[in-house]
Amino acid sequence: MPHAIAADGVKIYFEETGSGIPVIFVHEFAADLRSYETQVRHLSRQYRCITFNARGYPPSDVPPSFESYSQERARDDILAVLDHLKIDDAHVVGISMGGFAALHFGMQYPKRALSISVCGCGYGAQADKRAQFQAEVKATAQSMLDQGMKAVAETYAISSTRVQLQNKDPRGYLEMKAQLAEHSDLGSANTMLGVQARRPSLYELTDRMAKITVPTLVAVGDEDEPCLDPALLLKRTIPTAQLVVFPGTGHALNLEEPDMFNAMLDRFFHLVESGRWQPRDPRSKATSILGDNSKK
């Protein structure tokens, strides 16, 4: 099976489809590379699409200790896959946990990113919800080990930002849940404890975010409450960021609205590749609502 080897020896399974400018997709906690099927089928007509399973998600290796899982490891696993494939730079697309990884990748390795798409990113980012988030993460990890993923999938899949998928696309929802149930109990629990619970809050990263020069697309669902405010923070902090909010949408944007999601990426990539992606015009930051007449 095709795999890259991370700096600490962990094998990362990947799939490659199509040719052209590379796009690498980074999946969310409750998913694996299969969740990008609709994106790969659409974008592989024009792009070299790479999907991979994060560490802890078979057929990638499942390191036994949560110490092998972290935000830095998640970020560097993207690099390991790109290095293995001898790809200098790629569009990096991530959702949720993968959105955090894409963001950190853009901050750490700007030369390797043509662009970053940071989607549904923000769980546990808000300072006042951090303690609550970490407590929930630890409890969830324990129940994964105690009850197994099949049982956890039943409750996890019905959370307040996933019911939208159930309402819109029942077949897609069942597929998501079935795939979640197949995940490794240990790998999932370790990911929760190592990556999710320990990652730095977005609100502590604003100085670094303000220095991002890579074209950035921030996307979020209008009912993804934990991510809505963080998405605005990203837009306002990163000078090269644009924000898209999807109507009537929860967390898994790409599954809920594949056509809108694909069209958005198409448009974004084309702007970047044609050199027409502009940082925010400083004139757009004036505070006067009705123009500057009042100052003259």
Added chain:
Amino acid sequence: MPHVTTPDGVKLYYEETGSGTPIVFVHEFAGDYRSWEAQVRYFSTRYRCIAYSARGYLPSDVPPTDASYSQEYARDDVLAIMDGLGIKKAHVVGLSMGGFATLHFGLKYPERALSLSVCGCGSGAHPDRREAFIKDSQHNADFMLKEGMKRFSETYGLSATRVQLQNKNPRGFADFQRYLGEHDATGSANTMRGYQSRRPGLYDLMDQLKTIQVPMLVATGDEDEACIEPSVMLKRLIPSASLVVFPASGHLINLEQPDLFNATIDRFIDLVESGRWQPRDPRSKSAMLERDLRR
């Protein structure tokens, strides 16, 4: 010229294009019926599109005092257009000032609205910005009367949420600025004084707003700072509302990205007409919601 006459005797100019289910377009402060050209051309193949100039905007009448301008008049002028054309129900699409009128129309006459598209709505609505907004409105009204609309269009046209149009679509921006320069100074100043600076803040209307059941789309640009928080507030408050935010966009979302805007409204109206527009699933509301509403 085609016009309807409002109950207080003001003539409103309108244009009607296409046939089918009616869509009424309500323009913003710096626009007029012409601002909807890209929408009328797109939707008139399947819909009966009505665009009109608000009171104070030629060729509609320009009532001489600001007492004839208010949120209620703006709301009821939508109704007057529909009554005048024998329209029982319509999709109502409004931008900015027109978005406020659309929202108030939905509050007062829900049985007349098939849906509400409330776009770029919120300037001056947030309590923190209200005082500055009122002061700006007064100042702008004085400026328009003293310096004329052409001069006004040169500065107002370049405000923080309109430069995006200039960057993206220079020809569209030139049209926009020229139309603004052609407006009637008295009508514009009266609109600023009577309507803009006196309209109630959205945050004072929350108890009423949350009773809205008409399908609603809230749309704003990601750089329209004055409208982002109010738009998120409307989404969280109104169960029948969905929110869409356009990337790298300022205030004039229909002019900046006509294709994206048209496709978004089209999809929304399609969902409504097929009976598949659903109110927000109560399961999607986490505990944090009530607290977040006031932010």
